[in-house]
Amino acid sequence: MxxxxxxxxxxxxxxxxxxxxxxxxxxxxxxxxxxxxxxxxxxxxxxxxxxxxxxxxxxxxxxxxxxxxxxxxxxxxxxxxxxxxxxTPEAAYTIAATTEQAKLRKIAPELVEVEAYYTSQIEEKKSQLTEYDLKVLGLDEQQDIDRELARLDSSYTQLKKQLYTTPNTDKVMGAMIQNLQIRIEVLNRQLEVLQRIEKLQKQRTTQPQKDETSNV
Amino acid sequence: METLSYQDVNRHVIDRCREGDNRAQYELYKLYSKAMFNVSMRITNDYAEAEDVLQEAFISAFKNLHSYKAEASFGSWLKKIVVNAAINAVRKRKSELVPLEERTVGDVPDEVYEDETEWQVEKVRRAIQKLPDGYRVVLSLYLLEGYDHAEIGEIMGITESTSKSQYSRAKKKLLEIMREPQFAA
Incomplete structure (x- = not known):
């Protein structure tokens, strides 16, 4: 305690x-x-x-x-x-185009360049053609040419399809190049025709002018 | 039983403190600050130092709250932190808490004069304050903080018998102080 x-x-x-x-x-x-x-x-x-x-x-x-x-x-x-x-469809198109291009490069590598060359030529000719006002020049033939070009274009795509399947690529390629050349030829002819018409019209318009000045 | 119910009362506050609840921390501080400050005061015998000790002890307690297991009451866990911090503070200002000559266990005569009727709390308390550091700490730990000599020995890094003899001398000295005529005045 x-x-x-x-x-x-x-x-x-x-x-x-x-x-x-x-x-x-x-x-x-x-x-x-x-x-x-x-x-x-x-x-x-x-x-x-x-x-x-x-x-x-x-x-x-x-x-x-x-x-x-x-x-x-x-x-x-x-x-x-x-x-x-x-x-967006554009994108889809480019993707499809690039894959096709790649395929083509495998089968016929030289065709890619040839195709590019001719298509650029065709585009150039076409743009030259559009510079002419066909109605003024009094031509309705353009429709026929367009139809012809469309026919060539469709046959070209058919040939291209064949290229993927047929073993004889040389023959098909030849036909394709020919097709492109024909198209250029058609366009060239048309251009020539238009140029000639244009020349004629110019001569017609310049001649009366000359007359007027001589008169005065 | 008493400590158990004591624990239960504060358990939710302690749990909230563990979760970093600042209001709970303040509640806990309010609950224990006075008792802990007096513990610190008795050991350091210096108001400013006792405050520093209290501050240090509470910060360390909140930081180490996760290490508090409910095996002891929170009060006694906190008190141990305060006591250790206070003893460290006293040691800093004085290298030796228990003077060398006191370590030899000598025959300490029992109190010669113990007239209980004359004792007053204030008088005893002031007399304790007049004791030298070594005496005061051991006497306070035994008499007021409720540690036994084995515990005191552990806290202060001395043997149980040294604590016992130190306490006897402290008590003798305390009674002497109280008998001094200038002290009564």
Missing amino acids: KEGLEKFVSEHRDEFDVFEPRPELWQKICPHVPPIEQVKDKKEAKVISFSFGERASFSADMFFMRVAAAIILLLGCGLTLFLMKQN
């Missing part, structure tokens, strides 16, 4: 706590007290957990989730852009 001093102190224990810290001491402690992250992160990172019933569930920390979200967003943007591009 406690006696004397010990007994007295234990009986009056509470009375011995006479001091009190200054009330503002907490203001000194408060800024040093660790905030939420510091306390929690030591033990566990912030975790998001998903559970789809009992079968499938997974959990991931915040950093992983941020990365995953960014990847999903990028994939989504990429996919929509890709689909939008595919929907």
